Amino acid sequence: MIFVPIKLFIRSNNYIYIILLFLIISCNKNISNSNNLPNVIVILTDDQGWGDLSLHGNTDLQTPNIDNLAKSGVQFDRFYVSPVCSPTRAEFLTGRYHTRSGVYSTSAGGERLNLDEKTIADVFQNAGYQTGTFGKWHNGMQFPYHPNGRGFNEFYGFSSGHWGNYFSPMLEHNGKIVKGDGYCVDDFTNKAISFMEKSIDEKRPFFTYLAYNTPHSPMQVPDKYWERFKNKDITMRNIRDNSPQDLDHTRAALAMCENIDWNVGRLVEKLEQLNVADNTIIVFFHDNGPNGVRWNEGMKGRKGTTDEGGVRSPLFISWAKKIKSNTIVKQIAGAIDLLPTLSSLAGVDLVGNKKLDGIDLSPWIIDSSLQSNDRLIFSHWRGRVSVRSQRFRLDHEGQLFDMHVDSMQLQNVEEKHPKVASNLKKAVDDFKNNSMQINVVDEHETSSSYIQMLSQMDERPFVICDSNFEWTQLPARDAVAHGNIIRSNRYPNCSYFLNWTSIEDKITWNVEALSSGKYEVQVYYTCKAKNLGCKLELRFNNSVLRKVVDEPHDPVAFGKDEDRVPRIESYVKSFKPFNLGIIDIEKGRGKLSLSIPEMSGDEGIEFRLLMFRRIS
Numbered sequence: 039m040i041f042v043p044i045k046l047f048i049r050s051n052n053y054i055y056i057i058l059l060f061l062i063i064s065c066n067k068n069i070s071n072s073n074n075l076p077n078v079i080v081i082l083t084d085d086q087g088w089g090d091l092s093l094h095g096n097t098d099l100q101t102p103n104i105d106n107l108a109k110s111g112v113q114f115d116r117f118y119v120s121p122v123c124s125p126t127r128a129e130f131l132t133g134r135y136h137t138r139s140g141v142y143s144t145s146a147g148g149e150r151l152n153l154d155e156k157t158i159a160d161v162f163q164n165a166g167y168q169t170g171t172f173g174k175w176h177n178g179m180q181f182p183y184h185p186n187g188r189g190f191n192e193f194y195g196f197s198s199g200h201w202g203n204y205f206s207p208m209l210e211h212n213g214k215i216v217k218g219d220g221y222c223v224d225d226f227t228n229k230a231i232s233f234m235e236k237s238i239d240e241k242r243p244f245f246t247y248l249a250y251n252t253p254h255s256p257m258q259v260p261d262k263y264w265e266r267f268k269n270k271d272i273t274m275r276n277i278r279d280n281s282p283q284d285l286d287h288t289r290a291a292l293a294m295c296e297n298i299d300w301n302v303g304r305l306v307e308k309l310e311q312l313n314v315a316d317n318t319i320i321v322f323f324h325d326n327g328p329n330g331v332r333w334n335e336g337m338k339g340r341k342g343t344t345d346e347g348g349v350r351s352p353l354f355i356s357w358a359k360k361i362k363s364n365t366i367v368k369q370i371a372g373a374i375d376l377l378p379t380l381s382s383l384a385g386v387d388l389v390g391n392k393k394l395d396g397i398d399l400s401p402w403i404i405d406s407s408l409q410s411n412d413r414l415i416f417s418h419w420r421g422r423v424s425v426r427s428q429r430f431r432l433d434h435e436g437q438l439f440d441m442h443v444d445s446m447q448l449q450n451v452e453e454k455h456p457k458v459a460s461n462l463k464k465a466v467d468d469f470k471n472n473s474m475q476i477n478v479v480d481e482h483e484t485s486s487s488y489i490q491m492l493s494q495m496d497e498r499p500f501v502i503c504d505s506n507f508e509w510t511q512l513p514a515r516d517a518v519a520h521g522n523i524i525r526s527n528r529y530p531n532c533s534y535f536l537n538w539t540s541i542e543d544k545i546t547w548n549v550e551a552l553s554s555g556k557y558e559v560q561v562y563y564t565c566k567a568k569n570l571g572c573k574l575e576l577r578f579n580n581s582v583l584r585k586v587v588d589e590p591h592d593p594v595a596f597g598k599d600e601d602r603v604p605r606i607e608s609y610v611k612s613f614k615p616f617n618l619g620i621i622d623i624e625k626g627r628g629k630l631s632l633s634i635p636e637m638s639g640d641e642g643i644e645f646r647l648l649m650f651r652r653i654s
Contacts, residue, residue, distance in 0.1 A: 075243040076357065076384050077234070077318040078162065079305065080376070082130070082247070083298055084123060084174060084254040087328025088350050089274070089335050090295045096333060098274045099292040103303030104354070107322055111356030112365040112403050118372040118426060119325055121341065121348045121419040123199055124149035124176045126325040126373050127249070131157040131177065131188070133377030133396040137418055137474040141177065142492040144199045145515060145530045147500065150178035151188070156390030158377045159189025162245035165386035168237040171195070172226040173249035179516070180500055181507035186212055190247070194229045198515060201251060202532040202610035203597055204258040213509030215615075215649065221260050223250050223294075227301040231308050238312055248305075250298055254329060256597060256605040257290035259297055264602055267293040274333035278347070278446065281331045288332045290602040316358045319383060321376065324351040338447040344417040344424040344434050345447060355403065357383070367402045369410045370428055375399050414462075416469050421488040423466050430455070432462040502630070502650055503623050505553035510650040512630070517545045527608035534608065538642035544633035545645060551578070554625045556654040559583060561632070562613035562647035566592045571638030576618060576648075579628040583621040586636075587643060613646040620653065 089096050093105040120126040124144050125136035132139055132155045140152035151157075159169045170192035171185050179197035181187045194211050201207060204222045208215060219225050230248050237244035252259070267289040276283045302322070309315040327340040327348040339345030353371065355361060360383075374396035381388055382398045402408050415426045422434035431439045431447065438452040438459040452459040502510045515530045521543030526533045535545060559576060567590040576583040595609040634642035 074317075075165065075167070075386070076360075077237075077244050077246075077314055078167075078321070078380060078384060079230075079234075079246045079248065079318060080130075080321045080380075081302060081305075081323075082127070082249045083295075083322075083324050084249070084251045085291075085326065085329035085341060086253055086295055086298070086324045087332065087334045087340065088324070088337065088347070088352060089333045090253070090292065090328060091352065094335065094352070096274050096292075098270065098272055098288075098333075099296055101295060101299040103299045103306065104322060107302060107306065107320060107356050108352070108354040110358070110363050111320075111354060111361040112367055112406070114353035114367045114369075114371050114399075116368065116370045116426075117323065117351050117353035118349045118370065118415050118417060119323065119351045120373070121326050121344055121417060123174075123254075123325050125419070127175075127177050129373040129396075130376050131155075131159070132392075133158070133374050133394040134392065135374060135395050135416065135418070135473055138395075140496075140498070142496075143489050144176070146493065147496060147498065147516060148489065148493060149176055149199060150183050150498065153182060155392065157188045158380065159185075159245065159247070160389050161189075161377065161381050161386060162384070163189045163191070164389050165384070166243065167245045167386075168192075168233070168240070168242045169245045169247075170230065170233040171247040171249060172230045172233070173222075174199075174201070174251040175249065179511055179513070180502060181213065181504045181510065183501070184213065184507065186507065187504075192233055195226060195249070196251075197511070198513070199531040200254055200529070200607060202256065202608055203600070204252070204256070205600060207610075208613075210509075210511070213507060213511075221297070223252055223297055223301055224260075226250065227304055231305070234308070235312065238314060250301075252298060253291040253294035256600075256607060257287060257294070257602045258597075258600045259290060259293045259602060263293040263297050264290070266296070268602075276331045276333060277336050278334070278338060283331045284603065286603045287330045291328070291330060291332065293602070318357070319360075319380065320354075320356045321380070322352065322354040323373070323376075326351070336446045342419065344419055344422050346426075346431060346441065346445065349417045349424075355379075355383075361403060365403065365406050367399070367406050369399070369402045369408070370413065370415055370426060371399050372396065372415045374415075379403075414465055416466070416473070418469075418474070423469060425462050425466050425469070427458075427462065430458055430462065432459065432466065436463060438462065499548045499550040499627055501552055502549050503551040503553055503555065503557060503625075503652065505555070505652070508652050510557075512547055512549075512648040512650075514545070514646055517547050520544045520546065527606075529607045532608055532610065534611065534613070534644055534646040536644045538634060538644070539640065541633075541635055541637055543642070544631050546632075547630045548627075549578070549630045550627045551623045551625050554623060555652055556620055557623055557650040558620050558653050559618040560615040560649040560651070561618050561643070561645065562649070563587070563616050563643040563645060564591050564593060564611060564613060565643045566590065566639070566641070569637070569639030569641050569643075571636075572634050572642045573636040574616075574618060574643070575633045575635050576621065576631070577633070578621070578630045579624060579626065581621050581623055583619050585616075585618050587616060589616070611644070611646070613644075615649065623650075
């Protein structure tokens with residue numbers, strides 16, 4: 039602290055200096071207070087079901103580190119997320135239902151979080167925290183939708199909904215393409231640990247969002263985990279219905295869950311080594327129900343459904359010496375509650391002026407015997423809406439279930455509780471009218487046409503060339519193919535384009551350049567030697583860039599040998615960057631197109647990614 043004799047200022051009537059002195063004292067006080075703020079780690083897993091923990095009674099796997107984390111603090115018995123990935127992430131980030139925030143799909147732009155939304159990272163960054171996220175983002179790729187534009191100082195991982203290779207894959211670090219180091223979940227944990235160590239060295243509190251991408255497919259896991267499961271007799275089977283259970287898929291999923299558990303243990307051990315365990319809040323939850331037919335305590339539904347089994351997730355919050363161990367909270371809660379709850383626990387102020395849907399759960403964390411309130415929690419996907427009260431669930435077909443006595447949703451009790459059913463149906467109608475972008479008529483509610491309608495209504499272009507960020511990615515996922523070009527798979531997130539057989543073929547993006555300037559352009563491509571000489575043309579409004587492909591690159595697709603069970607998504611290739619040159623971009627909207635006006639062989643390139651790098 040700087041010491042200055044106050045009497046000197048008083049004698050000279052230099053009140054400006056007196057004010058400056060108090061500002062210095064206030065600044066030092068704030069720095070001191072920031073050093074006492076708790077660190078926060080949020081761990082989110084991808085497609086892990088309620089039943090995929092030994093804590094919940096599954097004897098086919100062992101998750102001792104996650105179990106111990108749960109027992110060391112508070113466990114929420116009825117915690118609800120969305121039926122799929124990006125909506126849950128949006129609700130965690132904003133404290134608001136995803137239907138309000140622009141997120142309506144898991145790909146092709148529908149996963150983007152509206153730019154007028156404030157995130158939990160904005161909250162903690164504003165309070166002086168170092169903020170970092172590691173793993174799967176899935177709420178927008180191009181800056182400022184990118185994590186570095188949503189309050190995170192540090193990002194290492196991938197922005198898409200799923201990834202095609204888990205062993206040293208192509209990833210990004212703050213927008214720049216990099217190569218991963220080993221199995222991705224281990225790698226994300228290593229990078230998160232390094233980030234936390236650096237924050238501690240700088241005497242800054244950290245907010246770490248660790249978004250693991252497993253056990254989402256492809257079902258890839260290191261040998262040492264698979265060896266424990268590949269011949270294992272699965273005794274905990276699907277007991278909900280007659281749906282067939284793929285036992286190898288179950289084995290792979292459980293092996294991936296044990297790898298997650300090992301990494302959670304590494305995080306806790308590192309906190310103890312760094313002497314910050316006592317002042318670190320650790321949160322653990324899942325993003326939706328299980329990604330397959332397997333044991334889930336008999337609950338109805340799994341990933342993609344709005345029934346209990348599709349949206350019920352564990353929530354564990356641990357904070358040594360602050361949260362009493364072995365606390366069980368019966369109050370229903372949801373991902374929308376994490377932003378107000380964590381800000382309250384940490385003692386930091388909210389930012390933004392949008393009304394939150396979530397509530398502060400800290401009163402129940404402090405006193406789990408506190409009476410439950412009468413709130414409702416809504417679950418939505420593809421036009422289907424269900425609602426949960428403390429006791430009842432009204433499903434998307436209007437059936438009522440008493441969850442206190444019928445957790446498997448076997449008996450419709452609407453006739454027994456007509457008033458409850460009527461009130462909940464009215465609440466669903468209100469939700470559809472006031473909280474959803476559009477309300478689709480009944481015949482569309484269970485079909486993919488709901489997503490198509492929302493996509494057609496989405497007027498947001500893909501943004502490129504923001505002056506505040508060096509890199510812009512435009513993947514095949516976000517493009518539209520024209521002519522003979524086909525996508526490598528119906529699931530677009532990690533797909534690429536092939537069958538470029540005509541000079542009339544092209545791919546386009548509807549974009550808005552946020553700033554003018556010069557940008558270096560790279561095309562991630564493959565090209566057979568016999569097709570060398572094809573000329574690429576990139577065009578945006580009045581700007582054109584052309585160059586002949588003069589270097590062959592013809593790798594084979596891979597992933598099959600690493601998969602423990604056959605995948606449904608694309609296999610991947612090692613696409614190579616081709617420097618297309620430097621283009622002058624003018625600020626504004628338009629169609630960005632990539633074409634091949636001259637071909638020397640049977641085909642042009644296969645296309646994976648377009649990268650812009652700002653150079654002026």
